[in-house]
Amino acid sequence: MADVLIIGGGIVGLLSALSHTDRGRRVTLVDAPASHPPASWAGGGILAPLFAWRYPDAMNRLTADGPARYRELVSRLAGYAGLRHDDLCDSGLWVEATGAERESALDWARDWRQRCEPRALADAWPAAEDRDGVWFPEVGNIRNPRLLKALRARLADQGVRRVEDRAVAVEPEGRGATVVLAGGERLAAPSVLISAGAWSPSLLAPLGVSVPLFPAKGEMLLYRLAPGQVPSIVLTENGYLIPRADGAVLAGSTLKEGDASTEPTEEGRRRLEAMAASILPALADLPPEHHWAGVRPGCGRDWPYLGEVPGTHGVFAAVGHHRNGLVSAPASAEFLVQLMNGETPFLDPADYSLGPSSS
Ligand SMILES: Cc1cc2nc3c(=O)[nH]c(=O)nc-3n(C[C@H](O)[C@H](O)[C@H](O)COP(=O)(O)OP(=O)(O)OC[C@H]3O[C@@H](n4cnc5c(N)ncnc54)[C@H](O)[C@@H]3O)c2cc1C
Structure with missing residues (x-):
């Protein structure tokens, strides 16, 4: 037993x-x-909650040292089933935030001892449209299926x-x-x-x-680009792009509470394509390579x-x-x-x- x-x-x-x-x-x-x-x-693998400063302490206590815990875990598991050190992609996270929202992000980062600084998107990524935000250099993403x-x-x-x-x-x-x-x-x-x-x-x-x-369905797209074209995770109110080390770029995600189905939809694809192109216009001319859905364990x-x-x-x-x-x-x-x-x-x-x- x-x-x-x-x-x-x-x-x-x-x-x-x-x-x-x-x-x-x-x-x-x-x-x-x-x-x-x-x-x-199915998830994107961002190692921070979306807009982390909007969460209560009970969540922050589980997530604030997530990147450090993943560094340790990937070092321990590297080599198993082909897992590589760069499957933990050290991309950094840029989040769109202005005014009071930006101040909340900076205050939160100070309280939770996270490295964070104000930064315009175009400072890190000249190809992108200029937007104001904050930059978390130590937040990356994990290639979760691997x-x-x-x-x-x-x-x-x-x-x-x-x-x-x-x-x-x-x-x-x-x-x-x-x-x-x-x-x-x-x-x-x-x-x-x-x-x-x-x-x-x-x-x-x-x-x-x-x-x-409750179940909470989410859809994602994957684009194939040359490595480095999207230099960091980019998070806006409408969605995000996540770069993997091999050039794959994930665009996510939709959220449909109460839906436990795992079939991707046309509507989901259209919304994610529009969101992705709003961050990186070149994606408007590139068909995504994959489109999938997963069911989050939603919570009230x-x-x-x-x-x-x-x-x-x-x-x-x-x-x-x-x-x-x-x-x-x-x-x-x-x-x-x-x-x-x-x-x-x-x-x-x-x-x-x-x-x-x-x-
Ligand atoms: C589109 C999308 C994007 C996401 N992006 C992120 C992100 O960037 N960062 C982040 O932190 N989180 C993200 N998430 C959320 C994250 O993926 C989930 O919160 C997390 O994976 C939940 O893990 P879990 O082990 O609780 O459940 P699951 O990963 O769903 O695993 C549950 C397991 O239980 C099995 N199971 C179910 N019922 C039974 C049964 N009766 N008997 C036996 N086995 C059963 C299933 O087969 C499955 O293997 C995302 C989720 C989605 C869908």
């Missing part, structure tokens, strides 16, 4: 599995990627058992739970984590958990729920990472694994609790 059973092999489940195995725990990971493609694959493959390879090496099936029920017991799979198998463990992204509510509702979670508040499911002993959930699950996952996983192992957590559990007193 495994010590820990994790439901969901997105970034949150995979990083939690890694932390558990680092502590010598035997982990089984149940994942249903074919029926529910992970948001962690990172997921590297994590899976590393976990296999560390002895994690992977079961490709869909969990249909979690039946709590005195300690832990039995997890029932669509194929009929029943797996029991004294410690269970529900980290099934946007699909977690169907497992949590029968356990009496009623936190505001601006930070996730992380903790034990009330009324159970040993059933935990990590849900509602919404638009910031990649940047926050290393901290979320560390916090959760501390809770699950009875260690002193580095954050206050009350802030993330699934209990009735949380809001």
